[in-house]
Amino acid sequence: MHDDNSHDQPRPASAGADRDPLARGESQPTGKPAVEFRDIDIFYGKFAAVRDFSLAIRKGSFVTLLGPSGCGKTTILRSIAGLVDITSGQISIGGKRVDDIPIYKRNIGLVFQNYALFPHKNVFDNVAFGLKYRNVPKPEIVRRVKKALDMVRLPGSETKLPSQLSGGQQQRIALARAIVFEPEVLLLDEPLSALDANMREDMRVEIKKIQRETGITAIFVTHDQEEALSMSDRIVVMNAGLIEQIGSPAQVYDQPATAFVANFLGKANMLPGSVTAMDGNMATIALASGHVVKAAAPKALTAGSAITVVVRPQKLTVGTAGAANRLSGRIVSTSYLGGNAVYEIDIGAGTPLRANTLIDGQPLREGETVDVCFDPLGCVLLDAQGVRIA
């Protein structure tokens, strides 16, 4: 469903380059997108929180806005709900422009980071809230609240007050409250960040399951890459108010469009160097650390051009005799994680390499000298501007 390469266009190195907004979102021409942003700019006073944001979201899909704190994720989400005014551009929901539709008439379900349950209303009244303002008859309200509570696996909790529920339960009630009136879009703003780690994983699965069962279009905001990778059909990576990359989880992880994406998702190793020779599609690269490596290049590169080789920690093999690209170094730190281990290896220049490898038994000790290898096909090349060479 979501392995269509045409979505995956890297951000041009310089801002302001022309591009078709639709090409960056869903390309399927069938039906109107559930939500569509065209050239959105949002300013708080003089400060540009979001610039040049264009995205089309297919009905029923689960899209995640991923980025560091302050990059404008919440701002975008709130603009859909009408809680933030857009400065320019237009937003459509279900093909209808909503710029002039007030908040309360947009049919949108919102789940907040801090749950935002009404503390003075019991679970039933909280969940029934949206139905009450849609003139749903009372027996129907009762039926639908019950169904929503069943769905979030909290049946029979109608008469409890929010304060009598745990954090995870409160968030599930918040979810029930947001989906019970069958909104056109479900917006979730870091709904899991207030929960502890175990609960978070359960809720991740649960939210995803409910989204799939109801077929609702969901826009999910997080700064947690694991959440983004595990839940999304499509990930929008944002940085400082701009979109860095749009793609499926595998695309953004394996083919990061920019240095920022490579770094933000999974802390990739960045090895700066310059091209010394091209042999077919294989580039020979002299790294700043003094090593010479080979890497597959998607197009011919001119000798002498500056380049960055991006290698995921999982793509580095440690100790075993790999075929090509052998870098020797010394282990400076070891983190034992049970089935695998993360090593930091000093190869003699700049920041140490991070390698995450499966291990059998004891991990290697700090101070040991090891060889680190990677496959010429298992890396991504970025140009001098930090944009992926495609």
Add this chain to the structure above:
Amino acid sequence: MTKGWKLYDQRLAWVLVAPVLLLLTLLLLLPIAMMTVYTFFTFVTAGVESAVLTFDNWKEFLTDSYYHGFLWKTVRVGAITAVICAILGYFPAYFIWATTFKHKWLLLLLLIVPFWISFTIRTFSWIHILGEQGLINVVLIRLGVINEPLPMLYTEGAVIMGLLHFLLPYMILNVYVSLEGIDRTLIAAARSMGCTSAQAFREVTLPLSIPGLGAGLLLCFVLAAGSYVTPQLLGGSRDALFGNLIYDTIMGQLNWPMGATLSIVLFVLLGAAAAAYSRYMGLSQIMKGLSA
């Protein structure tokens, strides 16, 4: 063996609290106890009482409708003042809270500016506004709207006006503080689920600010019902409140036992109102704490 730890050291706590405790005991509890004993003394003649214990004072209070009338009037004026304060005070508090004006602190400062002027002077100022030679009457007569000055001063209305002037800031501050405690995402949530801003106010803001409104009502009621200066300065003889009655009984008739009885009555009445309220407040505070 481990002991539960506390935020404070027990002995240090006593030392630090002792001065206040001592003052309260000497200047509040002891006098109240003495007053209570006095209520059972026998009134002989003006300025003279004997330590012969009797229930006469209490009997007189309980049977004489003269006192009941004063009590009722005091409660009524207190209640009217508190309710008007609530109606007038809620919206200023709401707008100070809701405004996007950058210098909110200035608005809050304006609320306490009146406290910089002596309460008695502020009360006196009404004489120059409401009196026969006061601002309103002079202007109306000059304009030819009326021929005779309107009797505004020395009425119950003037007393309530003075009390409002004195108490409104307390109401506004109480409501403001409780509004400040409301999580604004709750309002965003209500709006996103289909509420207009008026409906969101009714569903979320108003119910969650009720504790502050309640605290303001209690405070205004107790301070108004216990007031003495305002009715003395702005009210006529018929507009005296219970406090003035006590003053008259003790300082005019020199009847200490009866004065003590009336004092204890007012004290118990206002204390009971405060206790009943703080019990309710206490519960709602706990609910708020749990949901935070």
